Amino acid sequence: MKGSDPKPQSYEQLPLQFQLYDCSAGQSDCSQCRAVPEEYGCVWCSGTCVYNQSCTSVPADTCPPPQITQVSERCSVLSSSQMTCPTPAVTPEVKVKGVWFQLDNVRVHYETIKGKSFTYYPNPEFFPLNREAPDAPYRFKPGGVIAVEGQHLTRAISRQEVKARLGDRECEVKTLDNTHLYCEPPEIQPLSVDDRSELPCLKVFMGNLEVELGRVQYDSDSLSVVPLAAQISLAAGAAVIILSVLVVILMYRRKSKQALRDYKKVLLQLETLEINVGDQCRKEFTVASFPPF
Structure with missing residues (x-):
């Protein structure tokens, strides 16, 4: 009798599932890092939350006591019923616990005036004028406006609060939306206030934020010098x-x-x-x- 080969067995292919966890995402301080479940192996190491096998020093067993810091800005009194106060500058990792106005010995909390807590937003993002070659000057034809691109430009500020300067002259802000800022520079190219270059630099000021967007060179072909x-x-x-x-x-x-x-x-x-x-x-x-x- 001739032997018969056994039928090959069919195996069901099961999908493999992996779960990846980033210890540094969302854990900006020690208390948040230690609150992560132990199964993820996150430890507080050298001031940051990392995976335990990535720690090059001894992980911290306890968290240091929190540091409470107060920052303040002086307000400008406009009238008996109005004043303007610049927002105090804080770093992104700082958690704001409260904002108040100190009038001599009287403390007035922001929540009691507006009925809601004060919210800090991250700084807006600006793109260079010449995005393809940031080190090259931006060519501008007199008589037009300079268009600045960015993200979240109107999240916590209005057009009247934004200032722009080109060299030693003002670039008047005409329009501001969430992704664009348009300013009108002088007809004649301003002088540079920086010794590093003869070309003026466009700067945008939003409160305490100052952003340099690049050098601007006027198009000499369009200038009618008589x-x-x-x-x-x-x-x-x-x-x-x-x-x-x-x-x-x-x-x-x-x-x-x-x-x-x-x-x-x-x-x-x-x-x-x-x-x-x-x-x-x-x-x-x-x-x-x-x-x-």
């Missing part, structure tokens, strides 16, 4: 043309007045002639109607 001699010649030519037009207008008015006077004289002569002819006709008619006896 020499002083040419300007004087143009002014003299314009004056001659204006004077000639005035002379023509005066002569026309004089001719018009003379023509009007001649017309009135001719009209008077015609009226006199008409009267004389009428009188002569009446006399002839009277002589013809009554002949002498």
Whole structure:
């Protein structure tokens, strides 16, 4: 009898599932890191939350006591009922526990005024003017506006609070939305305030945030630089043309007045002639109607 080969067995292919966990995501301080379940193996090591096998020093068994820091800014009183206060500068990892206004010995919390807690937002993100080559100057044609791109530009600020400067001159902010800022620079290229380059740099100021967006170079081809001699010649030519037009207008008015006077004289002569002819006709008619006896 011939032996028969056994039928090959079929095995079901099961999908493999992996669960990855990043210890540093969302754990910015020691207490948050130690609150992660032990099965993930996260430890607080050298001021950051990492996987236990990635720690190059001895992990901390306990967390250091929290540090409470107060930062303040001086407000500007505008009137008896209004004042402006710049937002205190804090680092992104700091948790803001409260904001208040200190008036001598009186402390007024922000929550009691607005009815809600004060919210800090991360700084907006700006992109360089020349995104393809950030080190190259941005070419600008006078008469237009400079468009600045970014993200979250209006999250916690309005257009009136944003300032922009190009070199030693202001770049007036015309429009601000969540992703774009448009400012109108001077017609003539401003001077640079930085010794590193002769080209002016565009800077945007949002509260305590100051962002440099790159150098700006005006397009010289679009600039119409007229020499002083040419300007004087143009002014003299314009004056001659204006004077000639005035002379023509005066002569026309004089001719018009003379023509009007001649017309009135001719009209008077015609009226006199008409009267004389009428009188002569009446006399002839009277002589013809009554002949002498």
